[in-house]
Amino acid sequence: MSETANGTNGGDPIIRCRGVVKRFDDFTALDAVSTEVRTGEVVCIVGPSGGGKSTFLRMINGLEGIDGGEIVVDGIHLPGSKKDIQRVRREVGMVFQSFNLFMHMSVRENLILAPMTARKIGRAAADERAERLLERVGIGDQIDKYPSQLSGGQQQRVAIARALAMEPKVMLFDEPTSALDPEMIKEVLDVMVELAESGMTMLCVTHEMSFAREAAGRVLFMADGQILVDAPPARFFSEAEDERQASFLSKIL
Amino acid sequence: MTRAGTMAGLANRWGFHAVLLALGALMLANLNWPLVQSFEFVFIWEYRIALLKGFGITLLLTVEAGVVGVVFGTLFAIGSQSAYSPLRWLVGAYVEVFRNTPLLVQLLWIHFALPLVTGINTTALVSGIIGIGLQAAAYYTEIMRAGIQAVPRGQVEAAHALGLPAWTRWTRVVLPPAIRTVIPALLNQNISFFKATAIVGLGLLVGDFFTAALRVSNDTFHFLEPLTFAAAVYLVLGWQAGRWTLRLERRLSRGER
Ligand SMILES: Nc1ncnc2c1ncn2[C@@H]1O[C@H](COP(=O)(O)OP(=O)(O)OP(=O)(O)O)[C@@H](O)[C@H]1O
Ligand SMILES: [Mg+2]
Numbered sequence: 001m002s003e004t005a006n007g008t009n010g011g012d013p014i015i016r017c018r019g020v021v022k023r024f025d026d027f028t029a030l031d032a033v034s035t036e037v038r039t040g041e042v043v044c045i046v047g048p049s050g051g052g053k054s055t056f057l058r059m060i061n062g063l064e065g066i067d068g069g070e071i072v073v074d075g076i077h078l079p080g081s082k083k084d085i086q087r088v089r090r091e092v093g094m095v096f097q098s099f100n101l102f103m104h105m106s107v108r109e110n111l112i113l114a115p116m117t118a119r120k121i122g123r124a125a126a127d128e129r130a131e132r133l134l135e136r137v138g139i140g141d142q143i144d145k146y147p148s149q150l151s152g153g154q155q156q157r158v159a160i161a162r163a164l165a166m167e168p169k170v171m172l173f174d175e176p177t178s179a180l181d182p183e184m185i186k187e188v189l190d191v192m193v194e195l196a197e198s199g200m201t202m203l204c205v206t207h208e209m210s211f212a213r214e215a216a217g218r219v220l221f222m223a224d225g226q227i228l229v230d231a232p233p234a235r236f237f238s239e240a241e242d243e244r245q246a247s248f249l250s251k252i253l
Numbered sequence: 254m255t256r257a258g259t260m261a262g263l264a265n266r267w268g269f270h271a272v273l274l275a276l277g278a279l280m281l282a283n284l285n286w287p288l289v290q291s292f293e294f295v296f297i298w299e300y301r302i303a304l305l306k307g308f309g310i311t312l313l314l315t316v317e318a319g320v321v322g323v324v325f326g327t328l329f330a331i332g333s334q335s336a337y338s339p340l341r342w343l344v345g346a347y348v349e350v351f352r353n354t355p356l357l358v359q360l361l362w363i364h365f366a367l368p369l370v371t372g373i374n375t376t377a378l379v380s381g382i383i384g385i386g387l388q389a390a391a392y393y394t395e396i397m398r399a400g401i402q403a404v405p406r407g408q409v410e411a412a413h414a415l416g417l418p419a420w421t422r423w424t425r426v427v428l429p430p431a432i433r434t435v436i437p438a439l440l441n442q443n444i445s446f447f448k449a450t451a452i453v454g455l456g457l458l459v460g461d462f463f464t465a466a467l468r469v470s471n472d473t474f475h476f477l478e479p480l481t482f483a484a485a486v487y488l489v490l491g492w493q494a495g496r497w498t499l500r501l502e503r504r505l506s507r508g509e510r
Contacts, residue, residue, distance in 0.1 A: 061414055089416030096414075100407035104430050113425060114415040159411075166415060 011039030014074055014170060014201055015060060021068030022055050022225070029055045031225040032069065037203060039169070042196045044212040044233070045205045047222035048248060053205040056222065057172050060203070061092040074169055090118055093163030097175040099155045101147040107134070107158050108143045111165045119166060126165075133161040137191050153184030157191055164195075171195065173204040209252060213237065221245050293475065297482050300469045307465025308486075310378070311450045314385055314461060318446040321386035323439060326393025327432075331423060333398050344394065351391035356449055360384040360456045377457040385453055389446055396438045400431035437502035444494050448487060462486065 015037040022030035030052045037043055045053045058064040060071055062078060062085035071078045073088045080088075102110050111130035115121050121129075134140045137157040139150075147155050156176055163171060173192065177185040189211050196202055196215040206212060212219055212233050219236040221229035221244075228242045237253070240246035297304065333344040351359065364380035367373075375383070404427050412422040432439075454461035466483035470476045 063410060063413060086416050086418075089414060092414075094411075094414040096407060096411065098407050100405070100411035102408055102411070102426055103405075104433070105425075113421070114417055117418055117421040117425075118416045162411075162415070 013037065014039045015203075016072040017060075017069070018071075019069030020056070020059065020066060020071060022052070022059060022064060023067045029225050030059070033222075033225070033227055034069075035220065035227055035230065037170070037201060039201055040199045041218065042200075042202045042216050043204070043218045043220060044216040045203065045220045045222055046207070046209075046212065046248070047220075047228075048244070051223040052225040053222050054174050055225075057094075057174050057203060057205055060170075060172060061089050061094055063094075086118075090166060091168055092170045092172060093166055093168035094172045095156070095159050095163055095174070095176045097178050099147070099152070099159045099179070101155055101159055101162070103147050106144055106146055107139075107150075110147070110158060110162050114162070115165050115167075129165055130161070133164050134158070136164075136194075137161045138187070151184060152180045153187045156180065156184075156188045160188075160191055160195070170201045170203065173202065173206065175205050175207065177206070177208055207252070209237070221248065223248075288477070292478055294478055294482070296469055296473050296475055296478055300465070300472075300479075303468065304462065304465045307454075307460055307462040310460055311447070311454070311462040314381060314450040314453055314459075315443065315447040317382055318385045318389035318449075319439075319443045322389030322393035322442075322446070323397075325386075325390035326395075326397045327428070329390060329394040330397035330401055333394065334401060348391045348394050351388050352395070356384070356388055356452050357456045359388060360453060363387075364457055378459045381453040381457045381459045384457075385446060385449065388449075389442075392442055393439065396435050396442060397431065399438070400435035401427055403434050404430050433505065436505060437498055440498040440501070441495070444491050444498070447491060447494070451487070 013036040017033055017035050020030055020033040021028065033052075033056060045056070047053055055064055059066055059078070060073060066079045074091050076084050076088050076091075078084065078088060102113070105113070108127070108130055111133065112123070112126035115126045115129060116123065131140065131143060134143055137160055139154050139157055142150060142154060142158075147158065150158065156179075160171075160176075176192070177188050180188060185208070189208060192202070192204070192211065193215050202215075204211070204216070216233050219229070219231060219233050220227050221236070221242065223244050229236065229240075229245050231241070236245075237249065240249055329344045329347065332340050335341055360381060363384045364375065364377065368375065408426060408430075409422070412426040417426065450461050451463035453459055454464040455467075458464055463483055466479040469479040473479075
């Protein structure tokens, strides 16, 4: 790593997208998207609703199929076999807007399930990992509760810990704070900032411009299924290089 | 409610009671009292062993319908969610065939027509077990499918995103909440199959409770007592099971996390 901890010159590219296309019937949701994310980089994706941000994120871990071009994650090519997709998913953690915790399982069970079954680590090691990660996201005392007994902010922190328990190389966030009450947004953003500082490679779709300013090395602006702007946050927020970016910025700033 | 409304409601209720009373009186007046007084339930006591044996078979068929139905219904419901369309189509066809033909026709077909095709003869009881099991699987497939579809989409996506193996995704993430939601529906369906065992009995003469009751009638030339007794047994058990299911349903929905 050189320059800054989350700077653009992180490591080797861990995600490489070349001419990625996604169609829903005859509607083109992603139109030849190309970009690279280097190890340790924090990239924020912003843009108007329907621009294709979620679709793009979901294609990186195989939740959506690829209709054209390719995505290479840690050397694994997508589109690929079912096995390739599983391999990618083990290396890529994802955090959703609506948390998506397993509601019939305790917090502990949520955290140990994937490591034990998809990584095949033992119960003791999985427990230890779960406890450590919950401490890290600041809710070590909630391990034996059920998700419904937690606040939204706590649930989202459990969801982040659940993804981290797989020890992924990349974390994807799709509007992780959009479903939260305002007073809980900060506790989740704090965890994300800490994660970014620890060197995790992160792709975040977010409306939290403070987070983009503080933690991101690059900001991508997506609209109409294309990446229209790719700039460091300082430049992205000060000088618009695209008409739609200007109108987007005028609405959110 | 206005005063006039209350009055109207009261008049309505009294009118309703009067009609019920009149109907009841009419029935009592026309009852064959000597016959009622000559009820001889002693026949039932005489045939208690045969009736109990029959009841054992009824229970066997009921439990079998439940177990086979849930196991295969769950497997078929999982198949119905497959990305592989021929499998989905096959499950759909199975469900439609077995839900849209009468049980009696299925039973007779399996017992008399199927051996012509396969060359394997089965006893009446085995045919009955196969028949009610096949139909139960079709009904339970639909129930399980509803349960699976009620599991929030996001949880299934999270399971995918975590890279969980398919086995783990189904057995740990999807099926537990799916089964929990449909337990009352599964039990109610099984009460229906409890009653349907009488059709298996009559159609294939498998010696179930109802067949046993009919035999008492045939042997003693008394129809009233055995048939009334049989009806009462089905009524009491079905009704109790229904009440128990309702209680369970309330408890489950109260304990919903
Ligand atoms: N499963 C789907 N079927 C059909 N169209 C879809 C599907 N998923 C997304 N789309 C369409 O693709 C486009 C991009 O959607 P996407 O969810 O990626 O946008 P987004 O940038 O994440 O928007 P938002 O900020 O509202 O979340 C939208 O027009 C959407 O309607
Ligand atoms: Mg979105």
